[in-house]
Each structure stands twice: as structure tokens, then as C-alpha cells.
Amino acid sequence: MSKILLPLAALIAFGNICxxxxxxxxxxRNAQNSFNNGDYLKTIEIYETIVNVEKxxxxxxxxxxxxAYFRNGDSPRALLNFERAYRLDxxxxxxxxxxxxxxxxxxxxxxxxxxxxxxFMQWVSLNEITVFESVIFVILLLSAFVFIVKRKYFFKxxxxxxxxxxxxxxxxxxxxxxxxxxxxxxxxxxxxxxNSPSAVSQDSNEESPALHAGTxxxxxxxxxxxxxxxxxxxxxxxxxxxxxxxxxxx
Amino acid sequence: xxxxxxxxxxxxxVLTAFADDISFKASVDRGSVAINESFVYTVTISGDxxxxxxxxxxxxxAFNIFSRGKxxxxxxxxxxxxxxxxxxxxxxxxxxxxxxxxPAVIRYxxxxxxxxxxxxxxxxxxxxxxxxxASQPQQVRNQINPQAQKANIFVRASTNKKTVYxxxxxxxxxxxYTNIPLPSNPSPQYxxxxxxxxxxxxxxxxxxxxxxNGISYHVSEINTTLYPISIGTKTISAAQIKVAGxxxxxxxxxxxxxxxxxxMAQSQGQTQIRVLETNPIKITVLPLPxxxxxxxxxxxxxxxxxxxxxxxxxxxxxxxxxxxxTLSGEGNMKSVTRFDIPVSSDIKKYDMVMSDEDDxxxxxxxxxxxxxxxxxxxxxxxxxxxxxxxxxxxxANTQPIKLNVSGEAIFPNQSQNGSEFGNKTDxxxxxxxxxFNNWRRDYIKDKNFYLIFILFVLLLIGxxxxxIFGKSKASIDKAQKQIMKAEEEFKxxxxxxxxxxxxxxxxxxxxxxxxxxxxxxxxxxxxENLKKQxxxxxxxxxxxxVFERINFYKFAAVRxxxxxxxxxxxxxxxxxxxxx
Numbered sequence: 001m002s003k004i005l006l007p008l009a010a011l012i013a014f015g016n017i018c019x020x021x022x023x024x025x026x027x028x029r030n031a032q033n034s035f036n037n038g039d040y041l042k043t044i045e046i047y048e049t050i051v052n053v054e055k056x057x058x059x060x061x062x063x064x065x066x067x068a069y070f071r072n073g074d075s076p077r078a079l080l081n082f083e084r085a086y087r088l089d090x091x092x093x094x095x096x097x098x099x100x101x102x103x104x105x106x107x108x109x110x111x112x113x114x115x116x117x118x119x120f121m122q123w124v125s126l127n128e129i130t131v132f133e134s135v136i137f138v139i140l141l142l143s144a145f146v147f148i149v150k151r152k153y154f155f156k157x158x159x160x161x162x163x164x165x166x167x168x169x170x171x172x173x174x175x176x177x178x179x180x181x182x183x184x185x186x187x188x189x190x191x192x193x194x195n196s197p198s199a200v201s202q203d204s205n206e207e208s209p210a211l212h213a214g215t216x217x218x219x220x221x222x223x224x225x226x227x228x229x230x231x232x233x234x235x236x237x238x239x240x241x242x243x244x245x246x247x248x249x250x
Numbered sequence: 251x252x253x254x255x256x257x258x259x260x261x262x263x264v265l266t267a268f269a270d271d272i273s274f275k276a277s278v279d280r281g282s283v284a285i286n287e288s289f290v291y292t293v294t295i296s297g298d299x300x301x302x303x304x305x306x307x308x309x310x311x312a313f314n315i316f317s318r319g320k321x322x323x324x325x326x327x328x329x330x331x332x333x334x335x336x337x338x339x340x341x342x343x344x345x346x347x348x349x350x351x352x353p354a355v356i357r358y359x360x361x362x363x364x365x366x367x368x369x370x371x372x373x374x375x376x377x378x379x380x381x382x383x384a385s386q387p388q389q390v391r392n393q394i395n396p397q398a399q400k401a402n403i404f405v406r407a408s409t410n411k412k413t414v415y416x417x418x419x420x421x422x423x424x425x426x427y428t429n430i431p432l433p434s435n436p437s438p439q440y441x442x443x444x445x446x447x448x449x450x451x452x453x454x455x456x457x458x459x460x461x462x463n464g465i466s467y468h469v470s471e472i473n474t475t476l477y478p479i480s481i482g483t484k485t486i487s488a489a490q491i492k493v494a495g496x497x498x499x500x501x502x503x504x505x506x507x508x509x510x511x512x513x514m515a516q517s518q519g520q521t522q523i524r525v526l527e528t529n530p531i532k533i534t535v536l537p538l539p540x541x542x543x544x545x546x547x548x549x550x551x552x553x554x555x556x557x558x559x560x561x562x563x564x565x566x567x568x569x570x571x572x573x574x575x576t577l578s579g580e581g582n583m584k585s586v587t588r589f590d591i592p593v594s595s596d597i598k599k600y601d602m603v604m605s606d607e608d609d610x611x612x613x614x615x616x617x618x619x620x621x622x623x624x625x626x627x628x629x630x631x632x633x634x635x636x637x638x639x640x641x642x643x644x645x646a647n648t649q650p651i652k653l654n655v656s657g658e659a660i661f662p663n664q665s666q667n668g669s670e671f672g673n674k675t676d677x678x679x680x681x682x683x684x685x686f687n688n689w690r691r692d693y694i695k696d697k698n699f700y701l702i703f704i705l706f707v708l709l710l711i712g713x714x715x716x717x718i719f720g721k722s723k724a725s726i727d728k729a730q731k732q733i734m735k736a737e738e739e740f741k742x743x744x745x746x747x748x749x750x751x752x753x754x755x756x757x758x759x760x761x762x763x764x765x766x767x768x769x770x771x772x773x774x775x776x777x778e779n780l781k782k783q784x785x786x787x788x789x790x791x792x793x794x795x796v797f798e799r800i801n802f803y804k805f806a807a808v809r810x811x812x813x814x815x816x817x818x819x820x821x822x823x824x825x826x827x828x829x830x
Contacts, residue, residue: 028683035680038629038650040592041546050686057689060681067680071629075595088689098677105595105621130693134703141706148713151767177694 024050031064040072059089063098070102075109076188076213078102080248083186087250090125103214110190112212115232117179121172126180129173136166180250183216185229188248193240197226209233211242219249272297274305276354276365284373288316288342288455293354293365296334305337308352313341314440316453316472321605323615333603342455343372344439402465403428407443407489407528415536416478417551417582418638420448424489424528426470427460440472441490443530448476448484451584475609477582478535486531493524538636542643546590550635552581556589558631558648560618566657568619573599575614575631575648583612592629594677596622620655627652717765725762726830729755733823740815748815749804752822756796759826773797780829789828796821 027046034042047065050056066081082099089095106112116122140162147155191211211217211231220228220239227247230239272295279290291310295302319338343349348371353364406425414420422445426438442453453474460469478484538551554577561572575589588602600617620626628651637644693699736751757776760768764779771779776797777790799818803810810818 024686028686032680038592038627040629045545055688056686057691058683058686059689060683061686064680064683067677070677071594072592073595073597073599078595094681101677102595108621109598127690127693130699134693134699137703138706141703141710145706145710145713148710148717151761153767173694177692180692 031068035064035068035071038071040068043068044072057088059085059092059095062088063092063095066098066102070098075102075106076186077248079106079214080186080188080250083250087180088125088127090123106212106214110212110214112214114214115183115216117176121176121179124176126173126176129169129176133166133169133173136162136169140166182218182232183250185217185219185227185247185249187211187213187215187217187242187246189213189246191242191246193229193231193238193242194226195240197223197228197241209238217247219247272302272358272363274354274356274363274365276351276368278351278368278370281369282371282373283343285343285346287457288340289370291339291341291351291368292336294334294336295356295358295363296332298332302333302335303356303358305354305356307337307339307354310339310341310351312345312349313343314453316340316342316455318452322603323605340452340454343370346372348372402467403430403493403526405489405491405526405528407486407531409486409531409533412532413534413536414478415538415551415636415638416481417538417549417585417636418478419552419581420476420478420533422474422476422486422531424472424474424491426491426526427462427467428470429465429467438470438494439492441492442472442474443489443528444487445474445476446484447478447480447482447535448486449479451475451477451582477584478533481535481537484533484535486533488527488530490528491526493526539641539643544634544643544645546632547634547636547643549585550581550633551585551638552579552583552635553637553639554579554581554586554633554635554646556631556633556646556648558628558651560628560651560653563652564654564656565620567621567623567655567659568657570617570619571653573616573618573628573651577612577614577633578610579646580610581635583609586612586633589614589631589633591616591618591631593618594626596620597626597628620653622659623655623657625652626655725758726826729758729762729826732758733819733826736822737819740819745803745810745815749800752796752819753800755826756793756822759829763829785829789825792821793825796825 027050031043031046034040034046044065047061047068050061051065062081062085066078066085069075069078069081079099079102082095082102085092085095086099103112103114107114140159143155143159143162146152147159190213192209193211215231217229217231220230222228222244223241225244226241227244228239228241229247230237232238274293274295276291276293278292283289293305293307295305318340321336321338323334348369351368351370353367356363404427406427408423408425410421410423411418422443424440424442426440451474453472456471456473458469458471460467556575556577558573558575560574565571573591577583577586587604591599591602593599598619598621602614602616605613605615618628630650631648633646635644635646636642690696732751732755736748736755739745739747739751757768760776760780763783763785764776766779768776768779773794777794780790780793781787796818799814802808
């Protein structure tokens, strides 16, 4: 019985994979056709479905989605998706160019001043640093193991070098992760921080500056349709509430 | 004196520069109007701004307000915005005479502006039907001569449809027929029906003549545009008209009414009011189908067309052009209040202003400027609506408009550093996605990612445990085996082998005690390492002596006697035992 069931299950699984691949290809074709026909809303709808419903996390999908938003005149959402694509694939020339292009437009049009990572950090993704650091950590563990068992001096040296590299890149990893953690959301519509999550009170924080569309903020929590955020501007930290529709999580 | 004059001129010029350049005017399309006609009263605000408050219109109680509308225009010249807003009221007089429309008032930037008052002459029915009215055809006037034919007067109500969809345009028509001139004071008074369940979009009075059974009637009509706001069966109640000079009677017989009317007219000015009433009308309102409803459908019902045009297509960067979208057709135009113009982000668009031209046409204008040179496209603009005739949702589209933009990109630092984007004046084109692999989200947030380290950490722990428990015993065993080999070498008389084995046995034992590789280290260093492991000085001293003796007999030309060698082996065994 199992001789029949196992191949059957494998066949069904293979069929499902082929069907899903064909569905995905059809979605991409539809999105591209809509884009070419100038139906940017349809393009956005298709790509948003891929991202939010099918939970696909791919820099090229984010890139094309951002292009559709840009063509539809929605610069902040375009920038949000370019940022998502950039964080996955920071050395892609098109992603870097488009992100810079739209960032400059927003700086010019709205006076946006977006905080940037240090120059070297702009060329590597968090996952790349994480994987590198993990490999170094594994080398460190193996060196330690071999040294303990075999007492060979070479492995003691390897352990020392890998420990040094591990510590250096641990700082890099912490910096990168902290930067992305602190800038985990983006303002989509110009907003002012409120002291409480209520549209009625309109209890604006008197000192808080107006947040331009495209500004990085740190998302803390949600309550109803309000989001608690923290943002640092000109060395000052402001904390408060915004309507959630004005915020996009990266 | 000259200085004072110069100063005054400067002050005046500054004051003039800061003064609000606003024009606030009121006008009517005609100065005199017949009692059964309508006229348009327009209030216009214009100036160097785009957002004016709504003016306070004075009391218009002397008139029926048939409709009201608003139109706007906006201009941007050298980055300066100027605009004008017009409020139009279609008014119908309630009685004959001379009336004054009081000034309208607006408050803007802490200043109050008023329009001029306007006088309107309302002509009576006699004027209309008499010789004063030059526009009245003589033939028609003769036709309704009351002495030439039998008098008749009645009302009718009708709608263009009995079954409509929600938000579909419905026209309610009230018609007042008369073949006799009516007294002007008081003039007939129209009491509209109850339009509950409908949104009343205003009324439009018209006058015409109609021949019924050889008798010519003057027909005063009031067309009211309605839009059902909820589904189900709705009833439009009876409309009424109060006519002076008709004696109240239980009979609705027209002949009786006319006799009563003339009887009254011949009495000494005693006026009686007669109420004429239409029948109520039942309307069935259907819901809009849910099947096939587009996402961008916002309630437009009817049949529409849209077109778009710009005032020029060859422009420079930052040069404003006007994009005009014209909506025409039949339906609830009022539900369309704006269009989404899907221009890319390197085209700047300003607020859209809307103008109601008439019931069947509406225009939307906006100013746009291109920020980057090159060929830019204003894509097709769409309107989704429900067509009650085809019972389907349809979409009206405009044609895409191509703009040729010259000049320099509007970017900061452009002039100093050249283009920071090279020759590219647009965003990069879409990626050709063959397959979309799901990229890993941040490993650092993934708990499963850390599982791979468990194997290596366990391996390390195993190594440490082996070092602590297993290796020590193994080393001692090895050391003891080497001692046994040394004894064999001693028995065989191979002294070289004896010293080598003895030395290795000691090193193995020291390795086991100190946990570090001792091979190659100086004897003094070995002793130091052992002292760090709290090995008694007596043992280390003995060990040092053994090392010296081994080195002495190994390299000196003196042969050790049997007793000495036996004693050395005994000492080595004792040291290994103590280090264990």
C-alpha cells in the first residue's frame, strides 16, 4: 500500500509546486501588463497581494511595486518599498538609483531630511552580516573544540583570530541591527505626533516637529487604529501617537 | 520734505504689497424677470489665493431657490497662486414687484468684504399675458383669450421612470396648465411634495404652450432632479399649488372651478384660495448589483464620458500647465467630485478644482509641473460607473497625454555638481522577474536560525568534557604504558629507548595535569605550569631532578648503573602517581 501512496503523495506535492509556480508567473505577467498599460492601481493591487497575502519577501517584487507607486504619484509608498528592497539587496544598482531618485524628489518637494546609515553599512545587508558572523562563530567553536581535544597550537591561533574577527563584526552586526530596529517604519503622510491615541483630543505635542512623508521612525506598538512611535530629530527624541494609516512598517 | 515724501512712498508701497488683492462681486443675468421665470444670481470672489471662505448670502426669502452651484478656477503664474470662486443661485420670484437682494458678505484675513445690493423687477401675469410683453407671440396671446374659449386650469405630476436604481437620476415633473390669465397678486404658490428618501438636486422652472383637444394651454413646469438614497418602494407625496381667486369647492370639476373663479373675480376684491393637488407617485428603488463592481467605483450612476486635455504639451521643467478633465453625460454628476490623476512622482500636481457648468457637464482643472526633463506621460484617467440601461458597470477613460519636457532637472545641487543621476532622468524600469524566490527575513529575528549553533556548541562542550574527564585518564594510562615500555627497554639494555619513553611518560602526565600541550616547553616552564596547578613543591622538585638526570645520562658520556636507573624509574612512577 505504501508503495502506491508514497509516489502518489510525491506526485501531488510536485503538482502543487508546479501549479504554484505557474500561478506566480501568471501574477507577474498580469502585473507587468497592467504596468505597461498604465493601470498602476491594478499593478499595485497584484504586487500587494503577493507581498501581503502570499507573504513573498523578494527585493524585485518590492522594487516593481515601488515603481508602480511612483508612477501612480505616491512617492512615500514608493520610497517605503524601495527601502524594503534595498535592505534585502543593498548592492543592486537599480534599487540604489531609484531609492536615491525618489529620496531626492521628496527632499526637494517636501523638505524631507532622512537619516542615513554610515557609508560602509550601505553596502551590506543585515542578513549578510549575520551569516558572516555566524560562520566566524562556527569556526571559533570548531577551533576551540579541536584545540581542546588535540592541543594543536595552530588551532589555538585559529581560535584567537576568529575570536578577534567575531568581536569586531559583532559590533558591526549590533550597529546594523540596532539601526534597522530603530528605523523600522516610515511616515507615509505628513503628520504631527499626538500625546494620546485619540482623534478627538487632537492633543498635539507642542514641541514635536511636523514629520515629513518618508521620515524613518521607530514603531513601538499599536492601539486600535493608532501607532505609538519614537523619532529622533536634531538630537532630540520625541515619542507619541500617530494614526496607523500614516505609517508603513518596513 | 523730500525725505518725508520718499518715506511715505516706501510705506505706501509696502502697505500696498501686503494688502489682499481680493475682488468680491455680485451680479444677476437680467434686471427684470416675469413672475413665472427664473434668473441667476452670481457671487464671485477672486484674488491671489486658492482657498476662499464661503460667503454669507443675504436673505433670499422673496425668491424660490431652484438650484445652487459652485465653480472654481485656479492659476499659477511664476509660482504665485490666484483663483476665483463663483456661487450661482437659480432663483424664481414668489410675487410681482420690485425686490432688492441685500449685499453678500465675506470675511477673509480679518477683513470684511461686501457686494453691492441688486434690484430685481418682477413682472406680473398681466404684464406677461398683456401687451407689455413683447416677447409673447401675438398668436398665442390670442389663443388664450379667456373670452374666446372655455376656461380650464389643472395640475399634473409625473416622473421619467417608475423603477430606478439607487443614485440613478430621476426627474419629477410638476405641470400647471391654464388657458386663462391668473391674477398676479397673490401669484400662484407651488408647494413641493415630500421628497423623503431622495436627494433633491434642485428644480428648474420652464414655460411652454401645449395644445390639448384644440385648446392652447400655458404650461408652467417645475422639473426637480432627484436621486434615490435608499432602496425599496418610495412614495412622492402630492404636490400642491395654491391659486388665488378660485372659490374652494368639494368638487374637482374644472368647469365648476372656472365658474367659481370668474364669480370671484367679479366680486368686490374678496380673494379666495383654491388648492390644486397632484396624485402621489410610487417609485421602486433597486439596489446596485454587487457582482462586477469595480474597486474604484464611488457611486456614479448613469452614462458618462470623460476627456482630458492640457493647454500645451511642449514645456520646460517647473513650467505650470493646466490639465482639464471634462465629464459629460447623464447621471448623478454630483457624486463625481474628483479624479485620481496617476501621474508619476516627478510630475507635481496641485489641488483639483471643480466647476459645474450644467446638469450634464462638469469640468475639473488642475495645474501640473514636470520636475524632470524627458518624455513624460499623463496616463489614462478613469471613471467607473453603473449604467442603468445596460445594467452593468462600465468604465470611461481618457487618452494618455504625452508631454515633452525640456530644461534642467529640478534637483538640489544640480547646477553645482551636474546631474547626480548621470543621464538618467527617470526611475529605472521594472525588473524582469522570472521566479520570485521568497528571500529569508532577518535571520537575527528568527529563533530557528540559532538552532544550527546548538550542534557546534554541543561539540565544544563534548570536547571540554573529554578534556576534563576522559583525557586525563587516557593520558595517565598512556603515561603508565610508556613507563612499562621504558622498563622493557631497561631490561633489554636499550638505555636510549629507556630515557625517551621515560621522558614521554612524564610529558603525558604533565599534559594531563596542566591541560596544555607541554611538548617542546623548557623544564622550568613545565615546573611553573605545574605550580600553577597547585602541585606540591616536593613533587616538582623531584620532577626537576628526574629531568636533569635524564638529560645528564642521555647526553653525557657516563653510563648509569642499574641501581640508579631503577631508582629513577621508581621516582618517575611515583611522580606520575602524584600527578594523577
